[in-house]
Amino acid sequence: MINDENMICSEFEKEVYLYLDNDLLTDRKEYWKQHVVNCKTCSSFISEVEIILDQAHVELTEDMFDAKFNAMVKKAVQKKEFKIAEWLFPQGTAKEKFAFSLKLAVVGVLATIAIIISLTTRQPNTVKTISNELLDWEGKKVTSQINEIKNTIDMIHEDNWDRQMILLDQRMKALENKSDKFSFN
Amino acid sequence: MSTTREQTLIENCRNGETTAFGQLIKIYRKQLFSYLLKLCGNREDAEDLFQETLIKSWKGISKYSELQKFSSWLFTIAHNTAMDKLRKRNKEAMITETEPDELSHANDPHKELIGKEIRNKIQKAVDILPFKQKEVFLLRVNGEMSFKEIAQVTNEPLNTVLSHMHYSVKKIKRLLWSEND
Structure with a gap:
């Protein structure tokens, strides 16, 4: 009998929170209501639970300053500006975002300095970098081509144009004579 | 604060x-801040999470959606934010070791003493609870x-939640009552 009673009480301990929340079926709730009335253990247990919850509710309540709260609300409702750190680390803390922004700024400054240095420093002439041997070889090649052209021109100038013209004239006449032989007139 | 007033504010x-x-x-300022403060253990983190x-x-x-209580909706956001942060920082072990902040008390010296004692005991008891039990108890x-x-917010079966609550209350009760004896 005592064992049965203990089992019921331990069962109640498990359901006491649903009982307090009124989240039990009506029959079950009525059953426990009756049990609590007749059982000192469960009656005192439910009182203890209620005391602990009430006490904890009071004692664990903390607050913040109004000014702080108002500033937080203001920050929450303001339209957010696009921030690269915010975009890359939406879950990051303020410190992490600040560290990332700082790194990004340092990299940006270093990159700018590098660009300025590269623009202001004298660059080596690319033509000068071609080896002299290559230049000599190219020079010789060009010179030989120029000489070849020059010789051809000289040859043309030296040739006897009049003689060439007479020869052409003679060939033309010979052709005309041949054509006369085959004419019908 | 009436529900109608709350609904009007939501609509606005x-x-x-x-x-x-x-x-x-x-x-819900006090409730929300208290929850975050006890959950993460220090004011700075609690303020970040609150923000x-x-x-x-x-x-x-x-x-x-009005189908849900506004407070439940708000606490779900707070809970998920806190969980994300804690998971990320892997601070679960640390937060249980954090000392609670100093608290303000009523003006009556006697009440203040008793209040302080009970408060300290409850705070101490909550601080040493395993994380899941603390989470359920504070919610x-x-x-x-x-x-x-709570089962919906923590994504745990109802029986598990009830079990966490049962053990947390048992531990707090043991600590409060045993030290009083």
Whole structure:
């Protein structure tokens, strides 16, 4: 009998929170209501639970300053500006975002300095970098081509144009004579 | 604060009234801040989490459905924000070891002494609870949520939640009563 009673009480301990929340079926709730009335253990247990919850509710309540709260609300409702750190680390803390922004700024400054240095420093002439041997070889090649052209021109100038013209004239006449032989007139 | 008043404030928030948002959050300010403070263990982190919760709730107020209690919705955001942060930082071990902040008390010296004693005991008891038990206990105490709501927020079966609550209350009770004897 005592064992049965203990089992019921331990069962109640498990359901006491649903009982307090009124989240039990009506029959079950009525059953426990009756049990609590007749059982000192469960009656005192439910009182203890209620005391602990009430006490904890009071004692664990903390607050913040109004000014702080108002500033937080203001920050929450303001339209957010696009921030690269915010975009890359939406879950990051303020410190992490600040560290990332700082790194990004340092990299940006270093990159700018590098660009300025590269623009202001004298660059080596690319033509000068071609080896002299290559230049000599190219020079010789060009010179030989120029000489070849020059010789051809000289040859043309030296040739006897009049003689060439007479020869052409003679060939033309010979052709005309041949054509006369085959004419019908 | 009546539900009608709360609904009006929610509606005004949806229309972009920033002052209404401040008034709406003010209703749950203490509960929400207390929950975050006890959950993460220090004021700085609690304030960061509180701020993030405000940002998320302002952004998401248009998606809030009246089928859910506003306080449950707000605490769900706070809970998820805190969990994300804790998971990220892997601070679960650390937060249980953090000392509670100094607290303000009533003016009556006698009451203050008793109050301080009870407060310290409760705080100490809550601080040493395993994380899951603490989470459920605080959602119940600060969030004033039903256990069905807590099960939804924590994504745990109702029986598991009830079991966490059962053990947390048992431990707190043992600590309070045994030291009084």
